[in-house]
Amino acid sequence: MTKPLAKLKIVKPEALASAFDIPAEGLTIGNDASAQLYVHDPNILSGSGKVIPTDGTYYLSITSEAPVRLNGQVLNQESPYPLTHGDDCKWGIVS
Structure with missing residues (x-):
């Protein structure tokens, strides 16, 4: 079984697709506010975008077998x- 390449957790997951250039089909989103988003495609592990205006602060945590920046x-x-x-924001795997 293939492990997810990275796991991203964000406080308000509905903002992620707008904040980053990530294809929606590459993500699995839960319904709660701290949903875990699994990135299965290594090509998705790089991107850039702007965090959308919001009342709060987003906290992003990444777990990956490869270093991530x-x-x-x-x-x-x-x-x-x-x-x-x-x-x-710009993010990706450290080469």
């Missing part, structure tokens, strides 16, 4: 990264 910062497993509205 967001805005140049390497994330450890379950390492939170704050995303505030209007932020430009």
Whole structure:
């Protein structure tokens, strides 16, 4: 069985598709506010976008067997990264 390449958790998952250039078919979204999003396609593990305006702060945590960076910062497993509205974001696998 293939493990998900990365697991992303965001406080308000409905914002993710708007915040990042990620094909919706590459994600599995739950219904609760802290839904886990599984990225199955390695080609999806890079992208850029802008966090949409919102009242709150988004917290994105990524778990992956390969090192992952967001805005140049390497994330450890379950390492939170704050995303505030209007932020430009770029993320991908560290080569």
